[in-house]
Amino acid sequence: MADLHAFFDRDVYVKLACCDIWQETLKALCITHPYRLPSAGPKGARSVLRRQKLDDAFLSAVVSRVERMKAVVPVVPDEWFRAAQNDERYRKLLDVVGIDPGEAALTLMSLRRGLENRVISGDKRFLKSLAASFPELFAQLRPSLISFERCLIAVCAYQGFDAVRERLRAARGCDQSLALALGADGNADSDQFTVAMNSYDPLSEVDPVLRTG
Numbered sequence: 057m058a059d060l061h062a063f064f065d066r067d068v069y070v071k072l073a074c075c076d077i078w079q080e081t082l083k084a085l086c087i088t089h090p091y092r093l094p095s096a097g098p099k100g101a102r103s104v105l106r107r108q109k110l111d112d113a114f115l116s117a118v119v120s121r122v123e124r125m126k127a128v129v130p131v132v133p134d135e136w137f138r139a140a141q142n143d144e145r146y147r148k149l150l151d152v153v154g155i156d157p158g159e160a161a162l163t164l165m166s167l168r169r170g171l172e173n174r175v176i177s178g179d180k181r182f183l184k185s186l187a188a189s190f191p192e193l194f195a196q197l198r199p200s201l202i203s204f205e206r207c208l209i210a211v212c213a214y215q216g217f218d219a220v221r222e223r224l225r226a227a228r229g230c231d232q233s234l235a236l237a238l239g240a241d242g243n244a245d246s247d248q249f250t251v252a253m254n255s256y257d258p259l260s261e262v263d264p265v266l267r268t269g
Contacts, residue, residue, distance in 0.1 A: 063176065
């Protein structure tokens with residue numbers, strides 16, 4: 057299998073930890089070299105999850121999981137991060153409402169790397185802002201982009217929905233799309249879940265901007 061590098065934004069990284077499907081995600085997407093942002097550690101996980109309605113026991117379990125992941129998932133190399141920050145496009149990206157420093161850096165690291173890679177990001181504001189304000193950059197980045205929703209769809213196709221259903225149900229409080237896709241009673245079947253997650257995929261909303269921009 058050819059090497060495939062992937063840059064994970066903090067929120068998706070933490071949500072995958074919540075769902076306890078990190079290794080399944082790497083296998084389903086054929087990712088050989090994952091990277092996380094410096095903020096994607098236990099402290100960052102608490103920051104992301106404090107906005108969600110999670111019980112203390114589940115939150116502690118997720119933070120412990122992120123701590124274990126930290127030991128095996130490297131932070132983006134400093135030289136890549138600095139090169140992105142020194143790119144003249146970095147400041148232009150930060151001038152746009154909806155694009156934060158981590159997202160700007162991930163965008164430019166992906167584009168500067170040249171080789172095939174993936175950017176795993178599910179921030180709707182970031183995607184819409186990038187597509188609307190920098191359509192050429194977005195068009196270049198689009199083949200590499202994978203949302204949280206597409207991660208879950210890929211895992212379910214690879215592993216089987218039944219194999220991960222209980223883990224997803226346990227994590228439903230970490231993401232609204234996940235909760236809605238599982239249904240009010242959490243008993244959605246595989247087809248219902250996939251259709252729902254496809255409909256909530258933020259990339260499906262910004263792709264028309266790419267086609268008409």
